Amino acid sequence: MLAGLVPAGVVARELVADLRLQGDDSGLSPDEAAVVAAAVPRRRRQFAAGRRLAREALVDLGRAPVPILPGARGAPTWPVGVVGSVTHCDGYVAAALGEASRWRALGIDAEPAAALPPTVLARIASATERTWLAERSAARPEVAWDRLLFCVKEAVFKAWFPVHGTSPGFRGAEVRLDDGDGFVATVTDGSSASVVRAEVPGRWVQARGLLVCAAWS
Numbered sequence: 571m572l573a574g575l576v577p578a579g580v581v582a583r584e585l586v587a588d589l590r591l592q593g594d595d596s597g598l599s600p601d602e603a604a605v606v607a608a609a610v611p612r613r614r615r616q617f618a619a620g621r622r623l624a625r626e627a628l629v630d631l632g633r634a635p636v637p638i639l640p641g642a643r644g645a646p647t648w649p650v651g652v653v654g655s656v657t658h659c660d661g662y663v664a665a666a667l668g669e670a671s672r673w674r675a676l677g678i679d680a681e682p683a684a685a686l687p688p689t690v691l692a693r694i695a696s697a698t699e700r701t702w703l704a705e706r707s708a709a710r711p712e713v714a715w716d717r718l719l720f721c722v723k724e725a726v727f728k729a730w731f732p733v734h735g736t737s738p739g740f741r742g743a744e745v746r747l748d749d750g751d752g753f754v755a756t757v758t759d760g761s762s763a764s765v766v767r768a769e770v771p772g773r774w775v776q777a778r779g780l781l782v783c784a785a786w787s
């Protein structure tokens with residue numbers, strides 16, 4: 571799923587498997603293991619699977635499969651010259667990595683393709699987004715459009731934070747979809763002294779009961 575979303579040159583690795591009750595948390599470096607030592611088994615398995623896929627992607631990029639520790643606000647600390655992103659949800663884990671000479675940041679997110687709780691939608695969607703959500707839902711009810719909006723904004727955040735070190739908030743990103751699998755988020759971030767505005771493009775897919783989004787900047 572992810573390979574069809576990321577730009578050419580980005581390495582995508584994914585695992586479609588339910589790690590709630592299976593899998594193991596082996597393969598972590600001692601420092602990585604310490605990060606999730608107190609976490610529930612499911613979180614340890616998801617973390618380990620994400621690290622495993624990220625290391626495979628590093629090798630695909632011709633790099634050493636080094637430990638990847640969390641940095642500021644949980645964002646992975648990639649080796650110098652590499653940018654990337656990790657996501658996991660029930661039934662799915664993925665990592666996408668690319669060369670820092672070509673991208674400033676990558677963001678990926680996966681969600682179950684199921685309706686978003688109305689309270690969450692009220693928190694994340696603008697009036698304009700609600701309008702197109704209603705139109706799209708009427709035309710193609712098989713797509714979980716409101717969850718897609720959430721998924722896009724999560725991916726956009728992961729492609730934004732490593733560059734700017736700030737969080738624009740869900741209402742700080744206004745999402746437009748094209749007629750295919752593309753989107754553009756106009757991000758307006760007023761969380762630091764001067765307002766930063768930028769467009770973050772990406773692509774999405776719904777398949778196998780999942781929504782997967784990739785964004786890049």
Ligand SMILES: CC(C)(COP(=O)(O)OP(=O)(O)OC[C@H]1O[C@@H](n2cnc3c(N)ncnc32)[C@H](O)[C@@H]1OP(=O)(O)O)[C@@H](O)C(=O)NCCC(=O)NCCS
Binds near residue numbers: 617640644655679732
């Ligand atoms: C951080 C966040 C994106 C995680 O998303 P999630 O759907 O809960 O979980 P996912 O499994 O998809 O992603 C978790 C991974 O994101 C990565 N991540 C965490 N914090 C991050 C950050 N600040 N920047 C980039 N990536 C981050 C990590 O790799 C983490 O996995 P790991 O801990 O195993 O390494 C989410 O909790 C959040 O803060 N969302 C805010 C989004 C937002 O404000 N959007 C507005 C539009 S810009």
